[in-house]
Amino acid sequence: MKKKTIVIEGSTFSNLAGFYEEMNRLFMQDQDWKMGHSLDALNDILYGGFGVFEPGEQVLVIWKNFTQSKLALGREQTVELYQRKIEIGYPYNVKLFEEKLQEIEKEDGPLLWHIVLDIFGDHPNIDLILED
Incomplete structure (x- = not known):
């Protein structure tokens, strides 16, 4: 097929x-x-x-x-997405996105x-x- x-x-x-x-x-x-x-x-x-x-x-x-x-x-778009979710807050898991943002800043996250x-x-x- x-x-x-x-x-x-x-x-x-x-x-x-x-x-x-x-x-x-x-x-x-x-x-x-x-x-x-x-x-x-x-x-x-x-x-x-x-x-x-x-x-x-x-x-x-x-x-x-x-x-x-x-x-x-x-990187730029990833950071922008995570920052936007942090700014919005609920229903997003702010702590999770702060951690993801820190990983990106250390060049360690996806x-x-x-x-x-x-x-x-x-x-x-x-x-x-x-x-x-």
Whole structure:
């Protein structure tokens, strides 16, 4: 059976908000709603059942210009996300995000692009190929 192929064009976004827009464009085609701007929402849509593939369907995701995406989802955007969650407070676990921010400042914690790759990796039906 041929796998559905989805191509992420890493040059189309330069920050986390743009990344979410690209994910919506690719994974939520023909839907009358969009994925929220959250990593949990990304994880949810990768299970399938909404958007372009069904649960368990084999999918090949080719991520082009990945090095550019690493910059777009790098330290600056990671720090900004964690600082925003700390400022908002509840319902976010402020202590957790303060600790994560300290890890980033020590260059010891994962950046957004690491986290996104881990999320894709949690879905065995999705094969991810990174290209430059």
